[in-house]
Amino acid sequence: MIEIVSLNKTFKSNKEDFVALEDINLTVNDGEIFGVIGLSGAGKSTLIRCINLLERPDSGKVVIDGQDLTLLNKKELNAFRKNLSMIFQGFNLFEQRTALQNVCFPLELTNVPKEERTKIALELLEQMGIQDKANSYPSQLSGGQKQRVAIARALASNPKYLLCDEATSALDPEATESILSIIKEINQKQKITVIVITHELSVIAKICDRVAVIHNGKVCECNTPTQIFKNPQTEPTKKLIASATFLRGNNKCRLNLLIFFKTVI
Amino acid sequence: MSAELTNLFQNGDLVKAIWETVYMTFGSTIIAYLLGLPLGILLYVTDKKGICPCSPINTVLGFFVNLVRSIPFMILIVAIFPVAKLIVGTTVGNGPMMVILIIGATPYVARMVESSVREVNSGIIESAQSMGASTWQIIIKVIIPEAKPALITGSVISLVTILGYTAMASTIGGGGLGAIAYNEGFLRFKDDVVWMCVLFIVVIVQLIQTIGNFIAKKTDKRIKN
Ligand SMILES: Nc1ncnc2c1ncn2[C@@H]1O[C@H](COP(=O)(O)OP(=O)(O)OP(=O)(O)O)[C@@H](O)[C@H]1O
Ligand SMILES: [Mg+2]
Numbered sequence: 040m041i042e043i044v045s046l047n048k049t050f051k052s053n054k055e056d057f058v059a060l061e062d063i064n065l066t067v068n069d070g071e072i073f074g075v076i077g078l079s080g081a082g083k084s085t086l087i088r089c090i091n092l093l094e095r096p097d098s099g100k101v102v103i104d105g106q107d108l109t110l111l112n113k114k115e116l117n118a119f120r121k122n123l124s125m126i127f128q129g130f131n132l133f134e135q136r137t138a139l140q141n142v143c144f145p146l147e148l149t150n151v152p153k154e155e156r157t158k159i160a161l162e163l164l165e166q167m168g169i170q171d172k173a174n175s176y177p178s179q180l181s182g183g184q185k186q187r188v189a190i191a192r193a194l195a196s197n198p199k200y201l202l203c204d205e206a207t208s209a210l211d212p213e214a215t216e217s218i219l220s221i222i223k224e225i226n227q228k229q230k231i232t233v234i235v236i237t238h239e240l241s242v243i244a245k246i247c248d249r250v251a252v253i254h255n256g257k258v259c260e261c262n263t264p265t266q267i268f269k270n271p272q273t274e275p276t277k278k279l280i281a282s283a284t285f286l287r288g289n290n291k292c293r294l295n296l297l298i299f300f301k302t303v304i
Numbered sequence: 305m306s307a308e309l310t311n312l313f314q315n316g317d318l319v320k321a322i323w324e325t326v327y328m329t330f331g332s333t334i335i336a337y338l339l340g341l342p343l344g345i346l347l348y349v350t351d352k353k354g355i356c357p358c359s360p361i362n363t364v365l366g367f368f369v370n371l372v373r374s375i376p377f378m379i380l381i382v383a384i385f386p387v388a389k390l391i392v393g394t395t396v397g398n399g400p401m402m403v404i405l406i407i408g409a410t411p412y413v414a415r416m417v418e419s420s421v422r423e424v425n426s427g428i429i430e431s432a433q434s435m436g437a438s439t440w441q442i443i444i445k446v447i448i449p450e451a452k453p454a455l456i457t458g459s460v461i462s463l464v465t466i467l468g469y470t471a472m473a474s475t476i477g478g479g480g481l482g483a484i485a486y487n488e489g490f491l492r493f494k495d496d497v498v499w500m501c502v503l504f505i506v507v508i509v510q511l512i513q514t515i516g517n518f519i520a521k522k523t524d525k526r527i528k529n
Contacts, residue, residue, distance in 0.1 A: 091434055093430060093433060093434060113438075114438075116436075117436040117437070117438055118436060119436070120433075120434060120435060120436035121435070121436045123434075124434070124435070125431070125434040127427060127430075127431060129427050131425070131427040131428050131430065131431035132428075132431075133428060133446065133449070133450060134425075134428070134450060134525060134526050135449050135450050135452060135453075135523075135524075135525050135526075136449070136525075137525075144432070144435065144445070145435045145436075147445065148435060148436060148437050148441055148445075176525040176526075177525075178525065178526045178527065192435075196435065196436075202434075
């Protein structure tokens with residue numbers, strides 16, 4: 040379980056301070072896919088980066104499985120981060136390593152013997168359906184394939200949590216679809232708790248169990264996607280839904296269709 | 305062709321000078337890299353936006369690097385002759401020249417390394433941090449391998465610069481093409497001796513550059529093939 044308790048983050052610059060996150064309180068339950076949605080600049084990335092302390096909050100707690108991460112020293116934090124993998128919009132693969140070597144990286148960090156880590160990495164690439172790309176370099180892969188490598192790499196340390204920062208925003212609809220179904224699958228089969236950051240409502244609709252809407256650094260609403268779509272409570276949520284292109288036109292009908300699909304899947 | 309030039313060819317002095325230039329250049333570059341690579345990386349990681357910010361180290365190191373870099377090499381040679389003498393025990397010959405070359409080249413190499421590793425995408429480093437890599441692991445397993453092509457290109461540029469330093473230094477003491485060009489050519493008004501030395505230096509530079517570019521290109525996996 041991830042608990043974020045009265046978390047604040049301000050970026051200080053010479054001119055003026057910028058409050059990126061203000062009094063955030065959220066709980067992510069084990070086994071769920073938790074979405075965070077908001078407009079550009081709302082503070083989504085800052086929030087997810089505060090969860091694994093890539094960004095250190097000014098105040099507040101990030102409690103994961105009972106452990107407040109802000110209290111850990113550097114070494115303990117590094118050890119804890121193996122539980123808490125992250126994938127990025129820009130993939131962030133090591134460009135001078137092959138797909139296989141990329142997936143091996145987290146295992147190298149913990150000195151897993153070479154043979155064993157190659158075996159694990161190959162299995163993961165196979166699970167992602169790209170075992171034939173094991174010896175390709177990132178520059179030789181498509182966006183969708185790169186994100187699969189990134190997911191395989193994220194899973195290599197056998198994490199309990201997966202943080203996804205706009206993992207599908209750089210992908211075309213088809214690749215987005217396949218990455219989302221991979222995320223859904225690892226959530227269900229491997230019981231990995233997932234936090235998905237996105238600005239696309241469709242991502243929320245397709246895979247999330249619960250969603251928090253974030254606006255100007257504050258959480259303004261947190262509910263199931265169905266409730267958020269059907270019954271938005273706050274102005275920012277209403278605006279987000281109104282602006283969603285996939286809900287334009289025959290709004291009600293598509294919404295129902297979506298909800299229908301969600302309950303069926 | 306003047307008699308002096310023919311003589312330099314025949315008695316092997318020219319070949320010896322080429323060899324001296326090459327080994328002083330490569331020798332001092334290698335040692336400058338052994339010192340400059342860690343310094344450059346230290347400059348990078350201790351930067352305020354680096355992975356292990358440490359302002360005192362960064363400021364002091366940066367100051368010394370800038371200090372040496374800001375002195376024209378010709379002046380530096382004269383200024384640090386006494387230091388070289390202390391280290392090697394004599395002020396003539398190739399030994400003290402190498403010491404001077406290394407002192408002059410190390411800060412240059414450190415800045416070159418710093419700018420090469422700066423090119424590594426910060427997102428890549430962040431992803432390594434998110435996986436729980438320590439600072440040391442990030443340096444060894446991420447920054448250096450990812451910056452390798454830039455580091456190689458940088459070392460080629462450094463080699464060429466240090467070759468220039470070598471030629472300059474050898475006009476003052478020590479052997480090499482610079483010494484021949486100055487002592488046998490310039491001081492004795494034998495233009496063809498000077499031009500022959502220039503020609504050889506140009507050839508050496510071209511060779512270094514071509515081979516270096518080839519290696520840099522071969523090692524860079526970002527290029528689609
Ligand atoms: N290192 C930083 N220094 C100063 N300001 C920052 C920094 N990082 C983020 N910000 C500011 O904080 C705000 C929130 O940024 P953040 O990246 O979290 O937004 P986001 O919701 O992820 O947006 P997007 O959808 O565009 O990725 C932005 O206004 C941004 O300018
Ligand atoms: Mg973002």
